Amino acid sequence: MAPLRVTVRPASDADIPGILDINNRAGRQANTVDSLAFAVADPERLVVVATVAGEMAGWAKTHHWDYPDGAAPAGHYLGGVTVLPEVRRRGVATALTNARLDWIWQRSETAWYVVNADNLASIALHRRWGFAEAARAPSFHTTQFTGGVGLLMRALRPPTWR
Numbered sequence: 001m002a003p004l005r006v007t008v009r010p011a012s013d014a015d016i017p018g019i020l021d022i023n024n025r026a027g028r029q030a031n032t033v034d035s036l037a038f039a040v041a042d043p044e045r046l047v048v049v050a051t052v053a054g055e056m057a058g059w060a061k062t063h064h065w066d067y068p069d070g071a072a073p074a075g076h077y078l079g080g081v082t083v084l085p086e087v088r089r090r091g092v093a094t095a096l097t098n099a100r101l102d103w104i105w106q107r108s109e110t111a112w113y114v115v116n117a118d119n120l121a122s123i124a125l126h127r128r129w130g131f132a133e134a135a136r137a138p139s140f141h142t143t144q145f146t147g148g149v150g151l152l153m154r155a156l157r158p159p160t161w162r
Helices: 015-024 033-041 092-107 119-125
Strands: 004-011 049-051 055-063 077-085 111-118 133-138 150-156
Touching: 004 092, 004 133, 015 049, 015 055, 015 077, 033 049, 049 092, 055 092, 077 092, 092 111, 092 119, 111 119, 119 150
Parallel strands: 077 111
Antiparallel strands: 004 049, 049 055, 055 077, 111 150, 133 150
16 A cells, blocks of 8 residues: 555644544553643653544654663653554554654654564564664563563664754
C-alpha cells in the first residue's frame, strides 16, 4: 500500500475524545480522560496526534522519568503509538515517531523506549532511528512485561540532526 500524507501536531484537550476513540477502535483501553489530560498539560511530555485527510488516524506520547529504575536511567522515553487498524503500515507510526524524537532530541542526546522482546514489529520500526538493546528485564519503570521479557532500547541523537 502507498504511504499516506500524514500531518502530526501536538495534542490538545480537545483531541482527547478522538484519542480515546482511536484506542477503542484499535482494541486498547489503557488511557483515561484524566490521564490523557495530565499528559497533554505536562511540559516534560509530548502528546501528538496524526491526521490523514483531516481525520485523526493515530496518536503517540513521550514520558520523562526524573529518576533511574534499575537498568532504566532517568531520561526521555518514547511512549506508546496507537494507529487505526485501517491505516497501519502506511507511514502514520513513522510520522508520529519522527515528531517525538525531534522533540526529545531538542532536550537530550539520548532517547529511550521499552518494548516486549516479542514485539518484533516495534523493534524493527525503531531500528531505523538507531535504537539498539541496552538491557533486558521483566519491568522498567512502571511497565511490566507479563509473560515475557522487556527490552530497554536506546538511540543517540544523530550527529546530522539539525
